[in-house]
Amino acid sequence: MSTFTPFEEKMESAGVPAAAVKAFSRCYEALVSNHSGMIPEMDIQPADQVEDWQDITASTPAADKDLISQCVCIKLNGDLGTSMGLQKAKSLLKVKGEDTFLDLIVRQVKHLRSISGTPVRLLLMNSFSTSADTLAYLEKYASDGFADPAQVELMQNRVPKILADGLAPASCPEQPELEWCPPGHGDLYPALLGSGWLDR
Template sequence: MRAAGVMEAAIGAFRHNYEALCRDESGLIAEESLEPATELPQVELGEGGFDPELLAQTVVIKLNGGLGTSMGLEKVKSLLEVRPGVTFLDLIVRQIRSLRESTGSPVRLLFMNSFATSDDTLGHLADHAPVELAERSEVELMQNQAPKIDAETLMPATCEAHPELEWCPPGHGDLYPALLGSGWLDRLLDAGVKYAFVSNSDNLGAVLDPALLRWFAESEAPFMMEVTRRTPADRKGGHLARRRSDGRLLLREVAQCPDEDLDSFQDIERHRYFNTNSIWLRLDRLKERLEQGGGVLPLPMIRNRKTVDPRDKASTAVIQLETAMGAAIECFEGATAVEVPRSRFAPVKTTGDLLALRSDAYQVDDRGTVLLDPRREGRPPVVKLDDGHKFVDSLDALGVPSLIGCDSLVVEGDIRFADGVVIQGSAEFSTGEGVKEIPAGVYPKR
């Protein structure tokens, strides 16, 4: 890792996880050790407007290390277009520019990039963003890399044909060693920046909110997680719970759930809140906690079993050691969570999500904010497209129907929506061979 230039803070974090692996710690969290999280505070979003003094002490960090390969994209996922010619990155920059112009406060923006996304991101910013939001030294926090572990020998895995495959991302829990090891943590603190709002770049619902910022600052909590109510679609998502032994909040991912507890894990009435992966940090308290741990935040280790070449299932079996950013909630005395509306969780994981986002069910305002149309009352349409539409390119031929009144849409086969197609309630379209044109009109037909 040193030979590859990995920072010492990340090496310390990897050592912590590797030693846990060698001790044969499973990383599993049993149901009997938990109590459900209940009665979380709620904040009325948008109230009061931004306090310029608080904004000047705030940095927005966007996790931007993912490629859109599962959707057929050969570059950073945040270069997907939300509207013609307008990408996720463009909207994030527009949000920060709007805040700076309307308040006069120099709110900062950092992209946590990976080696796979850095060039794409900075190249796009150089062409489409103002100079102060395009300079690498001002906007980039670099994600680390960790060696894949041979599952049989627990030694570093090798792949002579493709040595780059010997490395993997360490999960978004790498945020903490990256902030420390890069010098960004001290740099921000020296500049008077005290609060960090962190979210995924593909979650356009996660924007800096004045009420949440004010509530977090007044709470004096070192860490705050945004959670929202689980639905049947979220049964496999990481949930919030409280540890019986000390009463602290913790995050349990499905990979940390013993098989015999899976039914309880997926019980959305028992464990009612899931992690939106949007968090708030007190940077001064983070530095104190890191110093207490010798530069390491003791996040729970997650074993991710893969093959060294993910495209070759016959290649060497490996373990990728990962951590989750939200798991840090258990590392801070006084950490808290707040329940937010579902509208703050609008990630784009599939082309179905992207189709919904491109439709009239969502609005994009001049400040770069993406909002569900008020008539939807906070309920996003559920869009499921078959494997023939799993790549972004397929959406061009599919067309974009009106989804403002849609509850759910299922598409199977080569469907083509004409201009003027309106989906009301729930509708399914399917075809065998050939193309099926759907003419303008309201569907399903009554």
């Protein structure tokens, strides 16, 4: 049995999509092989084949509404503001009067829809910690199409905690939620693939 098998079984039993299990498997293998993932600065070379922005914009036709209508604005929204004394999504923090970060995000997307004339989609990359509060808050924008979870939510995947001693899955039967890493890591690509959003 592979040392990753208990993690795979735990994730599958929690309903974590295969794409996320595979991504976590690669990270776990890097951990057990002591691969740091660091690239020495002396190995990094500057990008010298990048086109000049002015050349690109000078030769680009006006924005194509069909292309803009296929765009999706994805915002990471999975972290609680516990370090700031909050017990809800950081995006629900009031930043200007009664307006929250989430209000500003919605306004940005509405403005983009207005100036482009297309229904640009907003996807909030929520977590198990932020989903309920965020979706409840978005009810005030129901008439604008921002309140339907099936249309605005991309859920982050859960990953198990790893015990430093033995590199096995953490176990806490009296509080099973503590066996999982805190949300906020934003596993964008496995989440897009595993959720079906990539195909949509």
